[in-house]
Amino acid sequence: MKKPLITTRDLVEIAFVAALLCVCSWITIPFTIPFTMQTFAVFCAVLLLGGFNGTLAIILYLLLGIVGLPVFSGFQGGIGHVLGPTGGYMVGFLLTGLAFILMKPLIEKNRRYRYLALIIGLIACYLFGSLWFAVVYTAKGQVMGFWKILTVCVLPYIVPDLLKMVLAVYVCDRVRRLIPRNG
Numbered sequence: 001m002k003k004p005l006i007t008t009r010d011l012v013e014i015a016f017v018a019a020l021l022c023v024c025s026w027i028t029i030p031f032t033i034p035f036t037m038q039t040f041a042v043f044c045a046v047l048l049l050g051g052f053n054g055t056l057a058i059i060l061y062l063l064l065g066i067v068g069l070p071v072f073s074g075f076q077g078g079i080g081h082v083l084g085p086t087g088g089y090m091v092g093f094l095l096t097g098l099a100f101i102l103m104k105p106l107i108e109k110n111r112r113y114r115y116l117a118l119i120i121g122l123i124a125c126y127l128f129g130s131l132w133f134a135v136v137y138t139a140k141g142q143v144m145g146f147w148k149i150l151t152v153c154v155l156p157y158i159v160p161d162l163l164k165m166v167l168a169v170y171v172c173d174r175v176r177r178l179i180p181r182n183g
Contacts, residue, residue, distance in 0.1 A: 010053055017045045017057035018064065022071040025061075033156040036073045039125075042093045043118055043168035046100040048175060051117075055097030062090060088132020089153075095128060096121025118165050126154045 006014075024041035028034050046054035061071060062082065070077040072090070082090060099121035106113040130149050137144050144152075 006053075006056075010049075013049055014053055014057045014060060017041070017049055017054065018060040020044060021057065021061040022064065025071060025073045026075060028073065029160070031160070035157060035160050037164065038073065038090075038093075039122070039161050040164040040168050042096050043165050044172055046097055046118070046121075047114065047168055047172035051097055051100030051102075051104055054100060055094060058093050058097055062093075065090075083136075085133050085136045086129070086153075088136075089125060089129030091132070092125030092128040095124035099124060114169065115165070118169075122161055122165070130154060 021038065021041040024037035027037040029037070042058060045057045048054070049057060065071045065077050066079050066082055068077045072081050081087060096118065099117045100107070100114075103113055103117040103120070107117060130153055133153055134144060134146075134149055
């Protein structure tokens with residue numbers, strides 16, 4: 001019998017991780033510049049479910065927010081949030097999943113490539129999000145230079161995001177040992 005593309009177990013795991021994304025986006029860590037645990041949950045999505053199912057969990061999370069459920073940071077929801085200045089970073093989360101999908105053969109050979117896939121995905125997320133940020137501000141008649149965008153939108157978040165990445169790998173390695181896998 002042919003194995004289905006997505007099993008019932010996959011659907012449950014995808015829904016669970018989408019819920020984790022919702023909860024983590026509500027958690028704000030007060031710091032010089034406050035940040036959420038969204039990227040931690042994105043990293044967990046692909047580490048726990050793999051690139052394909054992890055990306056489906058991210059898509060589900062985004063769709064829940066787009067239809068208006070308050071799943072984004074600050075208990076926000078709606079298409080306007082995704083189309084706003086920081087929405088490109090949320091859409092950029094999908095690029096982390098894509099990086100994991102594209103690097104799957106390397107990751108299967110050596111699990112250390114997970115870090116490289118996560119870093120590439122994070123860089124792609126920063127790039128897409130920053131470009132989107134610039135487009136939105138330009139459309140409003142405001143111009144913000146590349147360096148200003150980097151100092152506002154990327155540089156303050158690099159260290160926290162790398163720490164969240166290390167934490168996600170640590171936590172997910174332990175969680176995976178507790179979850180029985182069938183085939």
